[in-house]
Amino acid sequence: xxxxxxxxxxxxxxxxxxxxxxxxxxxxxxxxxxxxxxxxxxxxxxxxxxxxxxxxxxxxxxxxxxxxxxxxxxxxxxxxxxxxxxxxxxxxxxxxxxxxxxxxxxxxxxxxxxxxxxxxxxxxxxxxxxxxxxxxxxxxxxxxxxxxxxxxxxxxxxxxxxxxxxxxxxxxxxxxxxxxxxxxxxxxxxxxxxxxxxxxxxxxxxxxxxxxxxxxxxxxxxxxxxxxxxxxxxxxxxxxxxxxxxxxxxxxxxxxxxxxxxxxxxxxxxxxxxxxxxxxxxxxxxxxxxxxxxxxxxxxxxxxxxxxxxxxxxxxxxxxxxxxxxxxxxxxxxxxxxxxxxxxxxxxxxxxxxxxxxxxxxxxxxxxx
Ligand SMILES: [Zn+2]
Numbered sequence: 001x002x003x004x005x006x007x008x009x010x011x012x013x014x015x016x017x018x019x020x021x022x023x024x025x026x027x028x029x030x031x032x033x034x035x036x037x038x039x040x041x042x043x044x045x046x047x048x049x050x051x052x053x054x055x056x057x058x059x060x061x062x063x064x065x066x067x068x069x070x071x072x073x074x075x076x077x078x079x080x081x082x083x084x085x086x087x088x089x090x091x092x093x094x095x096x097x098x099x100x101x102x103x104x105x106x107x108x109x110x111x112x113x114x115x116x117x118x119x120x121x122x123x124x125x126x127x128x129x130x131x132x133x134x135x136x137x138x139x140x141x142x143x144x145x146x147x148x149x150x151x152x153x154x155x156x157x158x159x160x161x162x163x164x165x166x167x168x169x170x171x172x173x174x175x176x177x178x179x180x181x182x183x184x185x186x187x188x189x190x191x192x193x194x195x196x197x198x199x200x201x202x203x204x205x206x207x208x209x210x211x212x213x214x215x216x217x218x219x220x221x222x223x224x225x226x227x228x229x230x231x232x233x234x235x236x237x238x239x240x241x242x243x244x245x246x247x248x249x250x251x252x253x254x255x256x257x258x259x260x261x262x263x264x265x266x267x268x269x270x271x272x273x274x275x276x277x278x279x280x281x282x283x284x285x286x287x288x289x290x291x292x293x294x295x296x297x298x299x300x301x302x303x304x305x306x307x308x309x310x311x312x313x314x315x316x317x318x319x320x321x322x323x324x325x326x327x328x329x330x331x332x333x334x335x336x337x338x339x340x341x342x343x344x345x346x347x348x349x350x351x352x353x354x355x356x357x358x359x360x361x362x363x364x365x366x367x368x369x
Pocket of ligand 1: 191192198199207269270
């Protein structure tokens, strides 16, 4: 009996050692960005979730990941373009990775916020530590994030609820549903952008690029038909700011629609699947109003008729932008970028115009009763 217990003990020690060893994280990338509120954000990409420490010593900021390895592609020294700091260095010593940022002035620990994001299976983004350093200077909205100045301070990290926290921009629910497309307001949301490429095809084409091209054509067709259009982005940028949490980035897109009092919200994406032979079209909706499903059917029917691609129909999904936008909304998955034939197709101007015209016609059908 004693021997059995001892054997069990040895086994569990071995198992524990194995688990601990396999859980050691490696830092694979360190990025920085400045958002429209002049918050300096650092993002540390990891192979696994990990413990980390933030220390402030005078004007030095240290981000430490104990027990972590350091990937060979991580720049050991980088320049930062911010009022708050000009450079950072990354090194591995004493069995940990240390990122050191000399700040331009003394900072307090309370000015530094951090949180850990889990791996995102949809976008393939790795586990990452996000560290925000706030400037107590009056924030100046940066032009580089498009015309989408969001009227709220970023949610302090750590108090983020993810769900159920009220949006600071009042939800717009006075949307119109009939009487023709002319005079209606449509918010177009080109998926991803800036620091987030979305899905990437075998040939290296990025979802954010063709989604924007289709969105720009859709904007022209809608305007020709007399609609007013607002876009969540018109260039290759993040809407909220680089390397934002998914919630901040997606809520910023919903806020654009509410602020422009949109009658419908249309998000443009491409699908991806591990099975590279899968291809076709889908239009997702979330049944939050009596009109979301109808909008999805109108758009999907026109896209399928115009392109003759596989029809995956109009599934329900609780994707953030179609659930949290306050007006009828759809998310179009325009082909599979993981399918080589469709990757080529969705990057041709001919296809981009054809599908944009079809989506425009679908929106017109929706408003036609
Ligand atoms: Zn997408």
